[in-house]
Amino acid sequence: MKDVRGGGEFRAIQLNVQMKAQMETQVNQRTAIIIGAGPAGLTAGIELIRRSGIKPIILESSHSVGGLSRTVVYNGNRMDIGGHRFFSKSDRVMQWWLDVLPIEAGGEEPGELRYRGHQRGIPAAPSKADPNVQDRVMLVRQRKSRIYFLRRFFDYPIRLTAGTLMTMGLIRTIRCGCSYLWATLRPRRPERTLEDFFINRFGKQLYEMFYKSYSEKVWGVTCDQISADWGAQRIKGLSLKSVAAHYLKSILSRKGRGDINQSGTETSLIEKFLYPKFGPGQLWEQVADQIRSGGGEIHFGVAVDRILTQGGQVVSVVGTNDAGERVAYRGDSFFSTMPVRDLIRGMGSDVPDEVKQVSEDLHYRDFIIAGLLVKKLAVSEKDGSPLKDNWIYIQEPGVKVGRLQIFNNWSPWLVSRPDRMWIGLEYFCNETDAIWKLSDEALAELAIDEAARIGILDAGDVEDSHIVRVPKSYPSYIGSYSRFKVIRDYTDGFTNLFLVGRNGMHMYNNQDHSMLTAMTAVENIVNDVATKDNIWAINTEMEYQEEIPRRGPSRETSREATEPPSRRKIAVAGTAVE
Numbered sequence: 248m249k250d251v252r253g254g255g256e257f258r259a260i261q262l263n264v265q266m267k268a269q270m271e272t273q274v275n276q277r278t279a280i281i282i283g284a285g286p287a288g289l290t291a292g293i294e295l296i297r298r299s300g301i302k303p304i305i306l307e308s309s310h311s312v313g314g315l316s317r318t319v320v321y322n323g324n325r326m327d328i329g330g331h332r333f334f335s336k337s338d339r340v341m342q343w344w345l346d347v348l349p350i351e352a353g354g355e356e357p358g359e360l361r362y363r364g365h366q367r368g369i370p371a372a373p374s375k376a377d378p379n380v381q382d383r384v385m386l387v388r389q390r391k392s393r394i395y396f397l398r399r400f401f402d403y404p405i406r407l408t409a410g411t412l413m414t415m416g417l418i419r420t421i422r423c424g425c426s427y428l429w430a431t432l433r434p435r436r437p438e439r440t441l442e443d444f445f446i447n448r449f450g451k452q453l454y455e456m457f458y459k460s461y462s463e464k465v466w467g468v469t470c471d472q473i474s475a476d477w478g479a480q481r482i483k484g485l486s487l488k489s490v491a492a493h494y495l496k497s498i499l500s501r502k503g504r505g506d507i508n509q510s511g512t513e514t515s516l517i518e519k520f521l522y523p524k525f526g527p528g529q530l531w532e533q534v535a536d537q538i539r540s541g542g543g544e545i546h547f548g549v550a551v552d553r554i555l556t557q558g559g560q561v562v563s564v565v566g567t568n569d570a571g572e573r574v575a576y577r578g579d580s581f582f583s584t585m586p587v588r589d590l591i592r593g594m595g596s597d598v599p600d601e602v603k604q605v606s607e608d609l610h611y612r613d614f615i616i617a618g619l620l621v622k623k624l625a626v627s628e629k630d631g632s633p634l635k636d637n638w639i640y641i642q643e644p645g646v647k648v649g650r651l652q653i654f655n656n657w658s659p660w661l662v663s664r665p666d667r668m669w670i671g672l673e674y675f676c677n678e679t680d681a682i683w684k685l686s687d688e689a690l691a692e693l694a695i696d697e698a699a700r701i702g703i704l705d706a707g708d709v710e711d712s713h714i715v716r717v718p719k720s721y722p723s724y725i726g727s728y729s730r731f732k733v734i735r736d737y738t739d740g741f742t743n744l745f746l747v748g749r750n751g752m753h754m755y756n757n758q759d760h761s762m763l764t765a766m767t768a769v770e771n772i773v774n775d776v777a778t779k780d781n782i783w784a785i786n787t788e789m790e791y792q793e794e795i796p797r798r799g800p801s802r803e804t805s806r807e808a809t810e811p812p813s814r815r816k817i818a819v820a821g822t823a824v825e
């Protein structure tokens with residue numbers, strides 16, 4: 248029992264058989280304890296197996312892998328929590344994904360991918376797979392997403408087409424044109440808020456039509472309380488000017504149509520992405536299998552709530568398992584993807600007061616998705632065929648729903664019956680909101696009622712429903728976020744503790760960023776690199792950090808104050824385009 252170090256409060260913890268066995272294996276092998284089996288935790292696990300002799304032991308509080316990128320299966324239908332596009336500007340991540348799931352045959356030019364103007368073969372054998380025959384396939388999907396406003400569909404991102412102008416109508420088009428001109432002549436300076444950001448790039452009319460309502464639904468605050476930096480980080484490069492330039496370019500050149508990586512394209516204008524045949528969870532389940540077959544362990548139902556430290560090192564973590572027993576895991580290094588606030592709480596009474604204060608004032612945005620199985624939708628494409636959108640932003644006033652997913656269009660294999668539509672209505676909220684506390688039945692009723700009210704479906708066509716609540720889906724850039732460095736300095740002080748991933752770093756990281764943080768942490772261990780600056784630097788620039796030489800003093804000192812620009816500047820922020 249004394250082996251569980253870190254203070255009297257833990258002395259009573261029983262060392263279970265599992266831990267004794269683990270201590271025995273540790274005699275010969277170094278061990279990494281990884282908290283969370285989401286993309287970051289699993290990437291850390293497999294990279295440790297591939298690059299080091301260190302054994303990963305992953306502790307996961309739930310009973311599935313993939314975290315926010317898991318796939319929920321309900322009555323034969325598969326639900327993606329939010330719709331995950333597999334796209335990265337990082338060569339390494341693209342290749343990594345295709346090593347796990349081979350690309351679909353015929354989805355691109357046979358046998359090759361294009362990236363940054365280069366062509367290359369598909370990385371792993373089997374290099375391609377037929378989704379009609381094989382299950383382990385990465386599909387190539389065409390992105391389509393529109394805005395639903397006043398019961399009409401508008402392209403997202405806005406496209407300058409005759410169709411857009413006709414849908415808007417003459418009066419609205421003139422108003423939009425005038426307000427854009429006004430914004431160009433009299434831009435809001437300094438550009439402080441997200442409202443300023445949008446108006447400067449699109450004019451007030453277009454902002455109110457296409458961006459205001461959705462952004463405010465996502466973050467639960469008005470756009471004038473959100474920092475302009477957030478727009479700069481998430482929808483960088485997008486403006487009416489870039490929309491016009493993109494339109495002209497697409498007319499003048501056909502180049503890029505077969506380029507699934509489209510690295511020269513601003514992210515918000517990317518038109519193709521990769522997607523596992525059975526949803527994102529399929530890829531993460533494959534990775535989990537590889538970890539187990541490579542000698543790693545994944546323990547489900549273990550919620551870590553104590554991190555025991557001694558002399559600038561983490562020595563073990565403690566959690567509660569499904570049976571209600573306290574279980575402890577010792578290791579040589581520790582990766583955390585658990586929310587930063589929970590981690591700091593778990594570090595106990597030795598944490599300095601300032602760190603605790605900043606940590607307790609970190610905010611999160613939560614998320615509910617209501618899956619509805621329907622015979623048909625009440626809206627269709629102009630030719631009467633089913634909607635082709637992957638997702639639709641709901642700008643309609645008077646409803647709480649923020650976005651609609653059409654899972655059939657992510658992958659037809661997500662839906663058990665081809666003659667049914669399987670859709671997801673997304674609600675952005677806080678765990679403290681009344682909507683979060685509604686029963687599943689009441690939430691399903693709300694979703695059906697709202698979808699019927701805005702003309703998306705007839706309530707009588709709904710055959711089945713499934714509700715998924717997703718706490719802490721978005722780390723918020725409000726509250727004490729601007730003082731996050733206090734936490735970072737404290738946790739970085741523990742030499743064998745690595746904060747990685749999205750909530751793990753309280754950064755708005757996508758899968759690829761989350762993976763890159765884990766990969767970089769593993770490389771630091773393998774190469775004996777002491778700094779963690781290179782981990783924090785990921786997702787702070789458009790071209791990801793891996794393109795910059797990885798090691799050496801120049802890398803580590805070249806980042807100004809080593810703090811992500813967004814962290815330094817942001818006071819309050821937030822809108823989501825994902």
Ligand SMILES: Cc1cc2nc3c(=O)[nH]c(=O)nc-3n(C[C@H](O)[C@H](O)[C@H](O)COP(=O)(O)OP(=O)(O)OC[C@H]3O[C@@H](n4cnc5c(N)ncnc54)[C@H](O)[C@@H]3O)c2cc1C
Nearest residue numbers: 283285286287308314315329331332551585748749757758
């Ligand atoms: C609505 C939405 C849409 C998105 N769309 C995209 C997209 O299109 N493309 C894209 O690339 N990314 C997208 N993302 C982001 C992507 O989901 C995340 O980047 C990724 O899942 C983060 O991985 P992670 O491992 O850091 O964290 P998570 O996925 O959150 O995984 C963390 C894991 O840790 C476990 N855990 C937490 N606390 C504990 C604890 N105390 N003890 C044990 N286990 C614990 C959790 O159960 C979870 O399994 C989207 C996210 C959302 C919410």
